[in-house]
Amino acid sequence: MSSSVHVAVVGGGLAGATAAREVATRLPDAVVTVYESTDHAGGKLAGAEVGGVTVDVGAESMLNRRPEAVALAREVGLGERLVHPEPVSAALWTRSALRSLPPSVMGVPSSMAALADSRVLSRAGLVRARADLPVPTPSDDVSVASYVGRRLGREVVDVLVEPLLGGVYAGHANELSVQAAAPAIWALHKRGSRIAHAAAEQTAAASPGLPPVFAGLDGGLWQLPREVLSHPSIVVRTRSTVREIAAGADGRWRLVVGPANAAERVDADAVVLATPAAPTARLLAPSVPIAARVLREIDYASMAIVTLAVRRDQIASDLSGSGFLVPPVEGRSIKAATFSSNKWGWLGSRAGDLVVMRASLGRAGEEHVLQRDDSELVATAVADLGDAIGLSGPLVDAHVQRWGGGLPQYTVGHLARVAQIDEAVAGTPGLAVCGAAYGGVGIPAVIASGRAAALQIIDHLESSRRREAE
Known part of the structure; x- marks a missing residue:
């Protein structure tokens, strides 16, 4: 383009990171600023040290048979770290037993x-x-x-x-x-x-030579957004809440960033909103009220992941599988458990004599389960794991990761709502939305959403350049 352009991406999760990188890569003269309200980018791909090993405390695997995620990992230099889960089976904790x-x-x-x-x-x-x-x-x-x-x-x-x-x-x-x-x-x-x-x-027709269903990264998926954002034209600003956006008469966007008593005004040639439905609705209300109204209809569920490190002799059962799911009708607090050091070879090697496992708690409408302090959540998970696999004795380490309002609920009519949002936003030049609220919560779908938003912005900017040149 004839002069540098500024693209603002609001939200530093994987969708925002993908959109930022796509714009920065395809428009060499663009400066992309990612505004993230928390103290770190990456969204629900996060890591923490448990038992002396850094592990995922958010999503730990991604679909391998859909191309976007593994392709992005390779693009940012993580191809050699791509791994697949060990060939171990999962179970279901139902009718008082772990069953295949x-x-x-x-x-x-x-x-x-x-x-x-x-x-x-x-x-x-x-x-x-x-x-x-x-x-x-x-x-x-x-x-x-x-x-x-x-x-x-x-x-x-x-x-x-x-x-x-x-x-x-x-x-x-x-x-x-x-x-x-x-x-x-x-x-x-x-x-x-x-x-x-x-x-x-469908199962019988599946090719026997299909690649593994899932993939991960040696060291954890938390590495992916960090590498995606490591582009020289991307500036990441954490602890930077975007309070308002407004379209100017000159076709540019005005953003208000930061606290009310120290607000900063920023100009951008285009804006990508990669935030959950509620903050996106708040930002869009003045300029795209129809999209804002529909976005408010998308609910979210909260959950927590409790990661534990224990000695192998603290578990009475033979941990030969990857973990188990728990039907809600069983009345348990945990909804799933993953034996992470069994599932991932790299983690099993680094954990040594320790077993690293994680349990997830919380469903839509069950916020009361999460209204406990961290020590209570750990005790709740340990109690259920004690009944399921005979876990006992003092923990070597534990970590609680809360994802408040972390998962959008695709309730009946969701596709029609998304179509309304897309139509309304498409009529607003220089604006795009992306993230898990729209076309899929899985990592490949979120990446695809971010990339599609970036392409909309690129098309708008290039069209603007052509008009200026005429």
Whole structure:
């Protein structure tokens, strides 16, 4: 471009980091400033030292069969650190025992024989699942519970679907949209009206040479946003809350940054909002009220991750798997546990004689579970792990990471809401939004969202340059 441009990215999580890097890479004369309200960038990819080893205390794995995340890791020089989980199985803590997690498509069983062998369902529940009723596909969006329950029965929802959804969204199947929150389940209708049969067909049709489902980084995923932001044209400003944005008559944007008593006014040629729905709605209210109104309809769930380091002889069970999920109907406080030093070879090697594990707590509407201090959350996790795997004795180390309002809830009608937001924002030149609130909460989806926002901004800036040249 004829002179340097300034692009402001509000929010330093992975979506914002991706958008910033895309703009900085594609527009060599651009200066990109990332404004992050907390004391560090990276969002929910964060690390902390537990038992003498730095581990992920946020997301610890990313989809490997979708290209965006592993491609970005390679792009920023982390390709040699890409690793895959160890080939160990997961379990389900249900009916007073740890039982093998049967193969499924997001909880829809893909093998009735394996489902029966796992004994995760009651006899009546298994009979109902085997019926696999051919219910017509709804014309409108419905909840995951409604879609699966009518076909396979409520017990499949409660025991299999709920814990998997809880791990991704910390939400509830009665409220989450089947089209937005469980697109893999929704896609089964294309194979026929019996979804368990469709899941079995899909599994059988899968190529045996497919790459591993998940990937991580040797040393932890927390490294990814740090490297993404390490670009010479990107300036990261932490503890910098953007209070207002407004479009000027000259086509530029005015930002108000910092506390009210020491506010700084910043000009930018374009703005990317990579913040959660509530702050994005607040910033958009003056300039894009329609998008702001719809954004306020997106709720969030809070959760916490308790990471523990213990001696191996403190565990009565044989920890041969990667961890277990917990159906909400079991009435436990933890919703999942991961035996991280089993799951990741690099961590097992660095932990030495210690076992590093983590438990997640909290679902939508269960804020009371998290209204305990850190020591109480640790004690709660230890109590459940004591019942599940026989954990006992004093801990070597523990860490609590709280993610308040961390996970957007893709409730019924979410895709229609996102379409309204996109349409409203698209009509505002020099503005784009991105993040987990829109088209997916997984790491590849968030990266794709950030990249798409950057491309919108680049197209706007290049169009402006062409108009100026005419």
